Amino acid sequence: MPVKYEKNAVVITPAPEMNYLHNYVQLPYxxxxxxxxxxPDVKAIKATVRKSLDDLDKATGWKAKFKxxxxxxxxxxxxxxxxxxxxxxYDIPQTTDPRVFDATMEVLSELCxxxxxxxxxxxxxxxxxxxxxxxxxxxKYGSKLxxxxxxxxxxxxxxxxxxGQEVYVPHCISEVIKGERLYVSHPKMKCNxxxxxxxxxxxxxxxxxxxxxxxxxTWQIDKKLSDLxxxxxxxxxxxxxxxxxxxxxxxxxxPVLMNRxxxxxxxxxVDRVVTEMMGFDPEKNKLLIEAGKRGFGDKNVEVIGExxxxxxxxxxxxxxxxxxxxxxxxxxxxxxHTNSRAPxxxxxxxxxxxxxxxxxxxxxxxxxxxLGTTFEVMFASYTYPLTKHRKLSVIVGNGAEKDGVKYWIGxxxxxxxxxxxxxxxxxxxxxxxxxxxxxxVASLYGFLWxxxxxxxxxxxxxxxxxxxxxxxGQADMKYLPLIGVGALRxxxxxxxxxxxxxxxxxxxxxxxxxxxxxxxxxxxxLDVDWVEAPIPPLDKDARIQAVKDVRLLANxxx
Amino acid sequence: xIQALEYLGCGILWVGSMILTIVKKNPIGIIILTLMHGTECxxxxxxxxxxxxxxxxxxxxxxxxFGFTWWLPLKQQMAAETFTEKDFELTPEIxxxxxxx
Numbered sequence: 001m002p003v004k005y006e007k008n009a010v011v012i013t014p015a016p017e018m019n020y021l022h023n024y025v026q027l028p029y030x031x032x033x034x035x036x037x038x039x040p041d042v043k044a045i046k047a048t049v050r051k052s053l054d055d056l057d058k059a060t061g062w063k064a065k066f067k068x069x070x071x072x073x074x075x076x077x078x079x080x081x082x083x084x085x086x087x088x089x090y091d092i093p094q095t096t097d098p099r100v101f102d103a104t105m106e107v108l109s110e111l112c113x114x115x116x117x118x119x120x121x122x123x124x125x126x127x128x129x130x131x132x133x134x135x136x137x138x139x140k141y142g143s144k145l146x147x148x149x150x151x152x153x154x155x156x157x158x159x160x161x162x163x164g165q166e167v168y169v170p171h172c173i174s175e176v177i178k179g180e181r182l183y184v185s186h187p188k189m190k191c192n193x194x195x196x197x198x199x200x201x202x203x204x205x206x207x208x209x210x211x212x213x214x215x216x217x218t219w220q221i222d223k224k225l226s227d228l229x230x231x232x233x234x235x236x237x238x239x240x241x242x243x244x245x246x247x248x249x250x251x252x253x254x255p256v257l258m259n260r261x262x263x264x265x266x267x268x269x270v271d272r273v274v275t276e277m278m279g280f281d282p283e284k285n286k287l288l289i290e291a292g293k294r295g296f297g298d299k300n301v302e303v304i305g306e307x308x309x310x311x312x313x314x315x316x317x318x319x320x321x322x323x324x325x326x327x328x329x330x331x332x333x334x335x336x337h338t339n340s341r342a343p344x345x346x347x348x349x350x351x352x353x354x355x356x357x358x359x360x361x362x363x364x365x366x367x368x369x370x371l372g373t374t375f376e377v378m379f380a381s382y383t384y385p386l387t388k389h390r391k392l393s394v395i396v397g398n399g400a401e402k403d404g405v406k407y408w409i410g411x412x413x414x415x416x417x418x419x420x421x422x423x424x425x426x427x428x429x430x431x432x433x434x435x436x437x438x439x440x441v442a443s444l445y446g447f448l449w450x451x452x453x454x455x456x457x458x459x460x461x462x463x464x465x466x467x468x469x470x471x472x473g474q475a476d477m478k479y480l481p482l483i484g485v486g487a488l489r490x491x492x493x494x495x496x497x498x499x500x501x502x503x504x505x506x507x508x509x510x511x512x513x514x515x516x517x518x519x520x521x522x523x524x525x526l527d528v529d530w531v532e533a534p535i536p537p538l539d540k541d542a543r544i545q546a547v548k549d550v551r552l553l554a555n556x557x558x
Numbered sequence: 559x560i561q562a563l564e565y566l567g568c569g570i571l572w573v574g575s576m577i578l579t580i581v582k583k584n585p586i587g588i589i590i591l592t593l594m595h596g597t598e599c600x601x602x603x604x605x606x607x608x609x610x611x612x613x614x615x616x617x618x619x620x621x622x623x624f625g626f627t628w629w630l631p632l633k634q635q636m637a638a639e640t641f642t643e644k645d646f647e648l649t650p651e652i653x654x655x656x657x658x659x
Binding site: 019 | 560561562563610611632635636639641643645646647648649652653656657658659
C-alpha cells in the first residue's frame with residue numbers, strides 16, 4: 001500500500017535568480033568533482049530542492065515515512081537533445097534536469113539505502129540515460145539504473161478502472177504496487193500535446209512497455225492515465241521547474257526560465273498547482289478532471305509558497321492553428337468522424353471553423369497529436385527549409401456521413417468526398433486504422449495509409465517519409481553510434497527475454513482503439529483497486545508470439 | 559557529425575595501412591600511425607582523458623586508435639563547460655530571448 005499521509009501539502013520553492021541555462025539537459029564532464037559542486041547554479045539548485053523537501057517534511061512528515069525504506073525514483077526522460085540536435089541555439093528541455101535530479105537523490109540517499117532509478121522513455125532509454133548523465137548519478141549514489149522497457153512484465157486487473165482495466169507493468173513496479181518500495185515521481189514542468197501538461201502522475205506513462213504505451217496514445221489517454229492511479233501512485237512528487245518547457249512536447253519545446261521547484265505528497269494536487277502556475281486552468285484540463293472524478297485529489301491540501309503564474313505557450317494538438325499554417329503552408333487537413341464525440345455533418349459547404357475544430361477534436365490525443373509532434377520535430381530539423389513548402393493532404397478519420405456518402409471536412413468548411421480527395425494535388429497521407437474507407441487515396445500505392453490506432457512510431461515514420469527530405473529528431477551524428485548500440489541492446493534484451501518465456505511486451509493489436517479488458521472476476525475482487533493476475537507460463541507457440549510482439553520498429557525508432 | 563566523419567577517416571587509414579602491410583609487406587602506414595598516436599597519447603591524450611573523467615585503459619585505447627580526433631573534442635568540451643561567475647548572470651539578452659519570470 002502507498003504511504004498514507006495524515007495531511008497532504010504542496011510546496012512551491014523559488015530558486016535564486018541566475019542563469020541556469022548551462023547543462024540543463026546533460027551533466028557536465030566534471031560531475032561529481034569539487035569543481036561541479038562549487039558551481040553557483042549547482043549550489044543554488046541543491047539548496048532550493050533541500051529547502052522545498054524540508055518544508056514539505058515540516059508540513060507532512062514525509063521523511064519519517066521514507067526513512068529506511070526501499071525507493072524507486074522515476075525521472076522523465078524523453079528525447080535528450082542538446083542544441084546540436086536541432087537547428088535551434090538552445091538545448092531542448094524535455095528531460096528532467098539531471099542537476100535537479102542529483103539534488104533530490106542527495107536528500108533521498110540520506111534517508112534510504114536502497115534507491116532504484118527507473119525509467120522507460122519509450123525510445124532508447126539506455127542511450128538517453130547515458131547522454132543525460134543519469135548513469136553517472138546512479139553510480140555516484142550506488143543506485144541501480146533500470147530501463148523499464150527491458151523488464152519482464154507483470155499483469156494486473158483494475159476492476160474500478162473505466163478503460164484501463166488490464167494493465168501490464170514492468171516487474172519492478174510490482175514492488176511499488178505491493179507496497180514493498182516507495183515511488184518518487186520526478187517530472188519536468190512542461191506542456192504536452194496529448195494531455196496539455198505532463199507532470200507528476202502523467203509521468204507514469206514511462207512505466208509502460210512499448211506496446212502498452214502505444215495503445216495509450218489515443219483519444220482515451222486521459223482516462224487511461226487516471227485509471228493507472230488505482231494501481232500505483234507517487235508517494236512523493238518533485239517537479240523540476242528550474243527550466244520549464246513550453247510548446248509541443250514531446251516534439252522539441254522551448255525553455256521557460258521558471259526558477260521553481262514544486263514538491264508534494266499528493267501528485268494530483270501537485271499537478272493541479274503546477275498547471276495553474278503554467279497559466280492553464282486545472283479545471284479545464286481533462287487529465288486532471290478524470291483524476292479528480294476518480295477521487296485521487298485532496299481538497300484539504302495545504303499549498304505552501306507563492307503560486308505565481310507564468311503563462312507557458314500551450315501545446316497545440318491541432319493542424320488547424322495559425323502557428324501550424326505559418327510553419328507548414330502546404331499542409332492541409334481533411335477530417336471526418338462518425339464516432340459519438342463528433343458533430344453531425346448537416347451541410348456540404350459553408351461549415352464554420354468551430355465545426356471543423358470540433359470534428360478534429362473528436363479524436364483528441366490520437367493521430368492528430370502524434371502528427372503535431374512529428375511536424376514539430378520536422379520543423380526543428382535542419383532540413384526544414386527544404387520541406388517547408390511541400391504540399392501534403394492529411395486525411396484523418398473514417399469520414400463523416402451524409403445521405404450514406406462519406407465526407408472529410410477541409411479547413412475551408414467544405415466536405416470532400418473520396419473522389420474529391422483523390423483529385424487533390426500533392427502527396428496524400430491517410431492516418432489511423434479507422435480511416436480505412438479512404439485508404440485508396442493514400443500515396444505511394446497505399447503505403448502512406450498509416451495503420452494502427454495510437455501507434456506513434458508507425459505514424460511518425462510514414463509522415464516523415466511523406467515530407468522527404470527530412471532528418472530524424474536527433475541530427476547530431478556524434479550520438480548516432482550510441483543510439484544505434486542502445487537500440488540493438490534493447491532489442492536483443494527484449495527478444496532474449498521473450499524467448500526465455502519472460503516477455504517484456506504484452507501482445508499488441510494496433511488495429512482497433514479498444515483497450516485491454518478483464519475477464520469476469522469474483523464478487524470479492526470487484527471491490528478492490530487491483531488484482532494480481534500472473535501471466536501463465538508460455539508454451540513454445542506463445543514464446544514465438546512473444547518474440548514477434550517485440551516489434552522492430554517500436555524498438556529502433558529514435 | 560564532424561567527429562563521426564573523423565572517426566571514419568581514422569578507420570579508413572588503419573584499414574589502408576593494414577592492407578599495405580599484408581599485401582605489399584610494407585608496414586610504413588602502421589608505424590607512422592602508431593608513432594603519431596603514441597606521441598599524442600603520451601603528451602596530451604591520456605592527460606586530457608583522465609581530466610575528463612575517463613579511465614586510463616580507455617584513454618590509451620581511444621587515443622591510440624583515433625588520435626587527436628578523440629582527445630581534441632574532449633578538450634573543447636571541457637573548455638566550453640568551464641564557467642566563471644559571470645556565466646551564471648542573467649543578462650538582458652537571455653531575458654529577452656526566453657519566456658521568463
